[in-house]
Amino acid sequence: MPELRKDPVTDRWVIIATDRARRPADFVREPVSATPSGRFCPYCPGNESKTPPEVMAYRGNTGRNQPGWSLRVVPNKFPVLGIEGELHREGEGLFDKMQGIGAHEVVIESPDHALSMTELSDRAIEQVLWAFRDRMRDLKNDRRLRYVLLFKNHGEPAGATLEHSHSQLIALPVVPKRVTEELEGAQKYYQFKERCVFCDIIRQELRAGTRVVTETDEYAAIAPYAARFPFETWILPRQHRSHYEDTDPSQLKNLAWVLKSTLRKLEKVLERPAYNLLIHTAPLQEAGTQYYHWHIEIIPKLTRVAGFEWGTGFYINPTPPEESAQFLRDAGLA
């Protein structure tokens, strides 16, 4: 008998198809190639002039837009939103629109074209997480911007168009719908219980253990109870914190370790899957809150989203999260 489960934050129902549980080998594999294609890469050292001028870089004693960097942040060459102009809202009969003001940047995670995120050193991953923090703190100063989404599309089936390992950020003049839903759901829970729903989830999951993937003193990686997708995995700080950019610098090292470990487990069990990774954090211009808790969501690309999902916002997940967590724990990597 399949089971319907409700996400305790957003009230989204998911069908967990327990009878036809799918094991890792049952999915159509489209492994992300480990061999570079050899095509020209604008993100490689020496090609700095092929990107818009850098916003920020971590580098030794070399000049801006020159080689010698270990991480580089540049505006997207084809931005979906432009940074210039006044925010201008307007009606069109009963419709509402505004100018597409915001930022769209690329974090080039390493000078080495051949390395995917899991092949980077712990130090290099920590540096990526620092860059996320630095960019958020900087963009917060622009009062037009209300939300920053940090995300990574790994592999072509997940939407990546260049192979050189990179993440992206899009800063928006509105708080997006999916985030608003989480904020409102978390706020409702807080009003009822006077506790953060994510803190409660972490406590319950760590006690039960069945959906835990990895656990450290500072972070928990879990398969969420109402996972929308097979092998969906979340990483949450165990200590309550609403904004990613307020993460204590000393905690980024531990986060880098948990993130690498989790991604390596997914790569081992699912054979180098394409995936999307994203950070859900509180809106930029809001003060720290008691009810919201930032977290990372990792979604391996294993199934197709079809008419039913578009029509309902309801997901059918063929792998119960207890089983995916078990597979990932059994992968046995550090």
Add this chain to the structure above:
Amino acid sequence: MPELRKDPVTDRWVIIATDRARRPADFVREPVSATPSGRFCPYCPGNESKTPPEVMAYRGNTGRNQPGWSLRVVPNKFPVLGIEGELHREGEGLFDKMQGIGAHEVVIESPDHALSMTELSDRAIEQVLWAFRDRMRDLKNDRRLRYVLLFKNHGEPAGATLEHSHSQLIALPVVPKRVTEELEGAQKYYQFKERCVFCDIIRQELRAGTRVVTETDEYAAIAPYAARFPFETWILPRQHRSHYEDTDPSQLKNLAWVLKSTLRKLEKVLERPAYNLLIHTAPLQEAGTQYYHWHIEIIPKLTRVAGFEWGTGFYINPTPPEESAQFLRDAGLA
């Protein structure tokens, strides 16, 4: 300058990337083949025993589960929800679950394996729309069921696993999130204006004309103002009606014509794209309402959904709906 547009019903923002507007030929085409693969098909006449026993059929003077039908409805062989059992809700710490009770049926639209929906006769399409109505009216009698989603996945990239033309329905014991959002948004608008938001949209669109694809006395096909996807097209009844299953039988003939005309335009302009089609209608057990208005949504599969969309529920649409409507109008089919 890209434009941010807000859906007036759900408050979902969409980025319409006006500068890099994509024309039909710019998308990666994966045309749905018109040539049958020759694989065994459980939906073809003569193979009736390969599906679960039929729920309903339109047939001449032949017996149940025998050839001689023009349309057949059968339970899905691998249902995501089961029809048997008591609806039982239960907690698991702070989580909520219930048994996966519901229905999952397949509407086999024609006995002819080689015909896609746009190649069916007008009469045959009308019959499909009748079958949708008949099944909804029947499932309404089961008080455990609160919502029926009717949808069609056409072509493998849109999630279809069998080529023989068919639609599906899933009946659910809960009202799904995306529908709740529409209902709540429409209700809010009604409280404010005392008018149906969809009726207002139809009036404004027909007056402006720029986003109209086809218009008859009874239906309007439009590219929605805040379209999430390129060439997304909606079909709405011009007369207010909240429930699809209350459609006047005399109007189904006109709906069949509009649907076929719209799909044929999409096939011509986009070269036989894969697509998802779905019907949004009011919940089964609710009486007719003044604020909600059923409609069909058609989403051609042209772009990938990646990390940004998963993270935000925000969509980036590279083709302004005014342009997609223009292309479809210019396709010039009846």
